[in-house]
Amino acid sequence: MRPAKLWRGWRGCAAVVSIAVAVLFATAAPAAQPQVRYLHQGWEFRLLPDDPQAREHAPATQWRAARVPGHVHTDLLAQGLIPDPYVGAPEAQLQWIGLGAWEYRSRFDLSEATLRKSHAELVFEGLDTYADVYLNGEALLSADNAFRNWRLPVAGKLRARGNELRVVLHSPIRRLLPRVEAMPHKIAGNYPSPYGDEPKEAMTGNFARKPGYHYGWDWGPRYVTAGVWRDVKLESWDGPRIDELHLRQLRVDADVAELRAQVQVRADAAGSATLELDWLDPDGRRARALRQTVQLQAGAQTLNVPVRIERPRRWYPFGYGEQALYTFRARLLDADGQRAQAQQRTGLRRVELRRPRDAEGQGFAFAVNGIEIFAKGANAIPFDMFPARVPRERLRKTLEDARAANMNMLRNWGGGYYESDAFFDLADELGLMVWQDFMYGGGMQPGFDPAFRANAVAEARDQVRRLRRHPSIVLWCGNNEEETAWKDWGHRRKLMESDPAFAQTVWDGYVQLFGRDLREVVAQEAGDLPYWSSSPGNDLDEKANDSSKGDKHYWDVWAGSKPIAAYLDETPRFMSEFGLQAWPSLRTVDAFASAAEQGIDTPVIRAHQKFLAGAGNERLLHYIRAGYGEPRDFAQFVYLSQVMQAEGIELAALHHRASRPHTMGSLYWQLNDVWPGASWSSLDYYGRWKALHFHARRFFAPVAAAALRKDGRTTLSLLSDRTQALPARWTLRVIDFDAREHWRAQGEVALTPLAVTAAGAWSDAELLRGADQRRTAAVFELQAQGEPVSRRVIYFDEAEALALSDPQLRTQWRRDGKAAVLTLQTERLARGLWIEFDGLDAELSDNALTLLPGETVQLRVRADADLARLRQALRLRWLGAP
Incomplete structure (x- = not known):
């Protein structure tokens, strides 16, 4: 029914309506919901x-x-x-x-x-x-x-x-x-x-x-x-029932939010009823109360209520504005005095997936409330093999850690399960955008089977309806890698060779399910959100994993064994998967393997290394040896794997950000772990930060220096995700590892908002000026008004070829309230400094550091131990350590 037939005009002045609403709400509250x-x-x-x-x-x-x-x-x-x-x-x-x-x-x-x-x-x-x-x-x-x-x-x-x-x-x-x-x-x-x-x-x-x-x-x-x-x-009840209150967002801008409240009602009999709607603003103040008489029919029906909010407080991703959330409430009172109620918390925002065509292909960018957002984040996988034992506290800690690393987007990957309401409530509150896959994660689905498709459509309708109130969800995606598997991995070719007619049937079923059926569900149930048929893809374009169109999964580095520097050769429109593996900390390894069971090729370690059916440590060694040399034992193997992962992903992510607006997203694989073992995560199963997560906090910072060296030439790009121009200063210092400064340069610049500002480019010869490349580094720093200093250090050879020596680290401890404070001072350059504590769980304010010669840092340490125990358990690792 059209709203005009259901609603006969709002009655009474605001004061009268407010009094009537307050009385009805007070009397309805006890019996309003099903038992x-x-x-x-x-x-x-x-x-x-x-x-x-x-x-x-x-x-x-x-x-x-x-x-x-x-x-x-x-x-x-x-x-x-x-x-x-x-x-x-x-x-x-x-x-x-x-x-x-x-x-x-x-x-x-x-x-x-x-x-x-x-x-x-x-x-x-x-x-x-x-x-x-x-x-x-x-x-x-x-x-x-x-x-x-x-x-x-x-x-x-x-x-x-x-x-x-x-x-x-x-x-x-x-x-x-x-x-x-x-x-x-x-x-x-x-x-x-x-x-x-x-x-x-x-x-x-x-x-x-x-x-x-x-x-x-x-x-x-x-x-x-x-x-x-x-x-x-x-659930048991008498009388009418409100199954759901949904707010369809028709128009949301700075001046007005035009919504349609869809109140889904089940009634036992036809008759008149009173429907009331009000909402609380993000501060909990009742902004408006509306009341109307409606005619119910026996059975299920949807009452459509127009809602208009002047100057709405809109929901924004983290870093772009507030995470404003409104609570809408509907109450129904029938002629027999039976009551029903429902409420919904949601955020008001406008989401677009912008895909402009240009000379280089077709763009792929998310815009929220008209602002094009560079998506920074990671792919989230299930939190456990057995999800019923994942508490809300663990979800909160993981999502807070994602935001602490300056992420603004997570991709909920399609091989797991649809996350709990708690996950999305937290994402709403924290301002984390969610790219939500439907749960299809590899291989090929039997979409040619009508019963399978009907089941899939019912599932999609259940999940979209459950989750559509969450402003954090900015995209529904049909599946993970099924289209590229069919087109690029030999699946289509093999089936065509054996049975061409069946191969066509399989593909037609795929197009029906992911090109039409799921798209239609999203349009019907969450019409304000975009739909994307597969990741990677270009929404059923001929090429599935295209660098010039759509989103990209790039695995030539790691799975294809290309060198890490090859990340600089791949510049997609949106990078939705790329990654390097690393082992979790020794503290985590100790939870599943005794000291005697720990070794690069021991049975238990192989059992927790699932890449290449347990032989993935060979691939890890390939990358460690190429950049950092041969690990002397398992502990150093674990450490070097984390250094390699962190430095490699940093290179790729900064390249993606420096390629804005051609590239508008960088989501590395992966955020978290499903169990303790080797993986591509930056947070391990127990929530401990790997080196990558500390690096991510720096390379995803809203204002950052991206100094990237390729083919003997270093380019400095200054990155800003801020919506206002910022005055800034960049500095270049060329130093040796023992504290000598060869030369320096600097420049003043106004950082363009939501853009990349080019600052300069130098050849190796221009930077070194005759200095020994094995003992020299170029240090680029950016200081912008009100922003932390961003630093990027460039070396002129692989780490294993550099003349790194003992940095002569000195440590001091003191207590500051509940935290301990560790002061570190270094005489020489300390690259890849990792701080850990034998037998203790300790949370550090920072880690995975590079300290310049003569530099001093103070780190806060939270642990259930006194200073003497911390001092005794402290272990420091750095590149070049004997």
Whole structure:
């Protein structure tokens, strides 16, 4: 219905409306929402006694306590039936879990008041994945999608005492394998299992709507788990119900926000009702109250309410304005006195994906409230193999650490799961834009199957509706790397050779699902947001991973073994993936490997190195040796891997930023870890910062110096993400490692807002002026009004060829409140300085430093230890150390 037919004009003056609203809201509050009973208590689980796995795992067939929300693996671990999946190398011996069928049950009682309610729905917010649900012996559901929200009407099926809820979870491998094996020609899967639980030529993961990473990835183990992994609840109510309040943003600018409040209502009968709408501004002040009589129809309907807010406070990404959030509230009172209410917190902003054509191709830039934002950030993967055990505090710490590194965007990668509401609430509050993939992460989906597509569309509708209130989401993307896999990795060619007609069918199904179906869902449910069919891609253009159009995944460095300097040869329109691997700190390695188990090629270390099926340390050594020499032991190998990763990603990210506006985004792979092991992350599984994260805070700084050396020539670009011009001074000093300054230059400049300002270029000969390149560095610094000093040090050879010597570091300690203060002073250049503490967890205000000759720095250290213990545990590493 059009709003004009539902709304007959706002009645009364503002004062009268405010009084009426206050009275109604006060009387409606107690009974306004459905009664919600979370069914998280009293669960038990077991392996089905007649399952084939029971022959070798009989103890698992006994009923034991379970945790809901949870997972089979974590319940088995809690009951002592399996070892910790993260410690040592138990992965092979735990694959039987993914082949088993598991049963969960719980009993609960209900009050007479609950039973008298006219409506009752059993709600499962996450069933992983093939799940049969029974209530009091009656089959209610056969679920087939871990990402869908299942609502089951149960009025009349409940009793006061002894309700039994049962969930039988079937193995996705055993469920799908016969179908996949029966296919005359297979579509490409992703990572084949090395454990024999399914044939390599018949992978099932891409046929299941469950987290793809459960089947293994090149940074995580293969644990094909199952479980009731999100909330289970019973909702009961009388009368009308507001299912959702959604604010459709039609126009948002500095002068006005024009919105359409969509109030989704279910009513038992037709009749008149009073609908009220108000909202609280970002400071909690009620800005307006509206009241109107509406005509309800029996059943489901959407009431569309026009809303206009003058001079709105808009939501901006971090660094560009405030993260203003409004709370909108709707209340419904029918003629029988039944009440319903709903509220939604959201931010008002306008998002555009700008793709102008130019002489070099086609641009790719996000604009928020008319400001083109250079996207700085990383790709986020799942926080755990078993997401039900990820607390909000961990999410907060990770996202706060992302913002602390001056990131303004995270890409939620498509091989995991749709993150919790808590994740997006935090992103909203912190001003982190989210590029949100739908959960398709590699291989090829059976989009040619209408049932699969229908399931996918229902999933997409569930998730877009759940998440559309969040201003942090700026893009919905169909999938990760499926189009480029088809076009560039040989998937299309191999299938065309074996069955051209089927190959065309597969591609047509892909285009239908990712080119049309998901695009339509986003347009219908979140019409103010752009949709992108695949990453990398150019929205179904002929070339999938194009440097001149769309977004780019660049893996010639690392996966292709090109030298790190090759990053300077790749200048895309938006870099959405690139990365270098590193090991986490020794403190993290100690959590899964004893000292005796630690070595570059020991079994446990190989088990936690998933690239190249455990042989990824050879690739790491390739890059370490090329730039830093041969590590003398495992500890130095870990340290050098972090130095290499940090310096390499810094080179690439500064190149991307210096290429603005041609390039408008730099998202490195990856932010976080799913378990403790080798990966491309800058934050390890326990949240400890690798060297890369400390570097990211500098190279993603809003104002930064980008000095980049290529082919014997260094170019200085001055970067500013500020929206106002800034007076600044740049300085160049050429020094040797023992403190001698050869010469210096400087210049005054006004930094252009949201742009790159060129400051100069010098050949090696012009910089060195005859100095020994093995003992000399060029130091570029930028000081802008109100901004921290940005520094970039250029060397004239690889680190392993430089004449780096003992920097003669001196340390002093003092206490300052709850923190300790460490003062470091150096006589000579200290490159790649890493500070750690044996046996202690310590949080440092800075690390992964380069100190210039004669420089002194003070670092705050937070740790559960006194100064004597800190002093004793302190360990310093630097490049060139003996």
